[in-house]
Amino acid sequence: MNRASTLFLKITVMLMAIPALAACVIAVIALIRDNPDKFPGKMQLSDIGFFVAIIPYFIALYTTLQLLSYIDNNIAFSELSVRALKKIKYCGFSTGLIFVAMMPVVYSMAMQEDAPGIIVIGLAAAFASFVIAGFGVLLERLLHNAIQLKLENELTV
Numbered sequence: 589m590n591r592a593s594t595l596f597l598k599i600t601v602m603l604m605a606i607p608a609l610a611a612c613v614i615a616v617i618a619l620i621r622d623n624p625d626k627f628p629g630k631m632q633l634s635d636i637g638f639f640v641a642i643i644p645y646f647i648a649l650y651t652t653l654q655l656l657s658y659i660d661n662n663i664a665f666s667e668l669s670v671r672a673l674k675k676i677k678y679c680g681f682s683t684g685l686i687f688v689a690m691m692p693v694v695y696s697m698a699m700q701e702d703a704p705g706i707i708v709i710g711l712a713a714a715f716a717s718f719v720i721a722g723f724g725v726l727l728e729r730l731l732h733n734a735i736q737l738k739l740e741n742e743l744t745v
Contacts (some may be wrong), residue, residue, distance in 0.1 A: 589676060590663060590678070591660060594656045594659050594660050598657055601649050601652050601653055601656070603650075603651075604649060605646065605649050605660070608642055608645055608646070611638075612642055615635060615639070615677070619635065619735070632693075633690075633693045634690060634693050634694060634697060637687075637689065637690040637693065638687055638690075640686055641683050641686040641687060641690075641713075643685075644678075644679035644680075644682045644683045645679070645683055645713075647675070647679050648675070648676050648679035648680060648683075651672050651675045651676050651679070652672075652676060654672055655669060655672040655673070655676075658672070661717065664732070664736055664737070665734055667735070667737055670728055670731055670732055670735070673722070673724050673727050673728040673731060674728055676720070676721075676724045677721050677724030677725050677728060677745060678721075679721075680717050680718065680719075680721030680722075680724055681719040681721040683717040683718070683725050684714045684715075684717030684718040687711075687713045687714035687717060688714050689711055691707070691710055691714075694706055694707055694710045695707060709733055
């Protein structure tokens with residue numbers, strides 16, 4: 589039963605990578621199509637920010653897969669899991685900060701195109717990243733406390 593739930597979560601994590609990878613491929617194709625003679629040519633600042641934000645996103649997904657494998661191997665209550673949660677926390681904060689830093693560029697794009705929904709999408713991505721980082725902080729603290737309690741119980745017995 590335990591392996592079935594972690595298998596479901598592993599599949600879900602892999603499915604989360606597909607839209608981001610597809611967006612990267614579509615963006616690269618659009619860059620090549622717009623500037624066939626001088627690739628990368630004139631990349632927009634939003635393109636650069638998007639490609640930079642994808643890096644910690646994929647690192648967080650890979651670390652999540654590692655964390656799920658720790659759960660499968662019954663070493664969930666270890667320092668490896670705490671380090672994995674810490675890495676996920678840092679990736680969430682960095683992704684959120686990148687999206688927040690991109691907001692002035694996204695705002696100017698929205699004003700040029702008269703599309704305010706772009707701003708909402710950017711803010712939603714930043715908010716989601718900060719929420720994931722917040723859960724990472726909480727779970728890291730809880731796991732660290734659980735490991736400390738486990739060590740104290742092993743010493744008293």
